[in-house]
Structure formats: structure tokens, C-alpha cells
Amino acid sequence: MADDNMKEDIGEEAEFDEGEFEEEYEERDASPSGRAGREPRPTQEAAPRDMLDAAADVPVQIVAVMGKKSITMRELVLLKLGDVIELARPANEVVDLVVGGKLFAKGELVDVDGKLGVRIVRIIR
Template sequence: MNLQELDQNKAVQSGNSKGDTQKAAADLAPVFDVPVKIQAVLGRTQMEVSELLRLAPGSVLELDRRVGEAIDIYVNNRLVARGEIVPVDDRLGVTMTEIIKDGEGVN
């Protein structure tokens, strides 16, 4: 199948009925158990090696985000969403507040 046929196939699939959509989801079932790496990134910073070597317990790293600003959520190193940190029992969790479409979240 060439790229043109793939595009035509995709265009036809966009008009799928509910039954066709369920069949397409069933076709994807083999990938549902594939593990993915998810990261919630609070922020970033840069420093020189000399600064890094001076870090000690109690040192504070200033990040590029403000308090309350959304954090980035990556799946397999690809930005897919933004969210907020929330408590989940005695652990941290993330509530997704925005889904990033292809190319939207790239700086």
C-alpha cells in the first residue's frame, strides 16, 4: 500500500459507522498491552557543572515554571498533555487539563 492509498483509506475510515469503529478498536487490541513510559515534568533548569557540584541536601533548584502553572505530560518522550498535580491518598497524581494535538505544544 502506498501513501496515496493510505490517505484514501484514512478518508474512508473517517466516515465509519459505530460498528466499524468498534472493529477498528478490536484490530488495535494487540497493542493495548504494550508498555509506554509516562513522565510528568514539573519544570526545567540549566546550570553549570560547578553549580551542580555545589548542590547539597536542602539546596533549592529554581525551575522555569510558576507555582500553579500546568506541568507537561510526556508519553514515550512526546508531549501529549498538560496537567495539574493532585494528591492521591499519600502519593502524587496528575489531572490532565489539556490534550496536546500534533505540533501544538512544541516550543
């Protein structure tokens, strides 16, 4: 029954004209690069450098992971102001610096004019 209603809502827009698709595809494929009316693709050697240049100003978020702790949902909902969560990592150990979910460096916590900072001590490649 829900499928009947969906068909009514979609109407003629859901029909696929295979001939129209093939014509458009053939038109795009007519040029040597496969992209009619566009510049040819850069050579393989230039492509990685061009991609790096294009991405150079994209902002990324660095996350400093000081430690992790697994607790139950019950323990989570019982937390209140003033409670201390003990982390498995020793207080003087370096922190992990993560970008996009990937570890990229390790660092030590430092004071930077009253704000918390991280001095990089090792870069992970």
C-alpha cells in the first residue's frame, strides 16, 4: 500500500529515458579527454601537486586526546559537577594529536600565556 502512494507521489519524474542518457553520455565522450568542452586533464605528475595546492587552505580540526575511559551508561548518567574521571594515561605522558580520525603527532601539554597548548614532540608519518 505504501508503494502505491509512493508511485503516485513520484509520478512521471520516476521514469528513466535510456535514450536520452545514452545521447548525453556519447556527447560527453566525443572529445579525446571524454569531457566535451573542458580543458584536458593534467598529466599524472602534475595532478598530486595540483590537488595539494587546491587543498592547502582547507581548514582541518586538530584534536588533542589526553586519554580515554570506558564507562557504563549508568555511570554516565550519574556523573555530577565535581566528579573526577580518571584516565588510563599517566599525568606526565604525551597526548595524541589526531586529524580526521588519524593519529598524526604526539605532544606535551604546555602553558601558552594562560591557555593550554601542545608542543609537538613526534610526528607520525
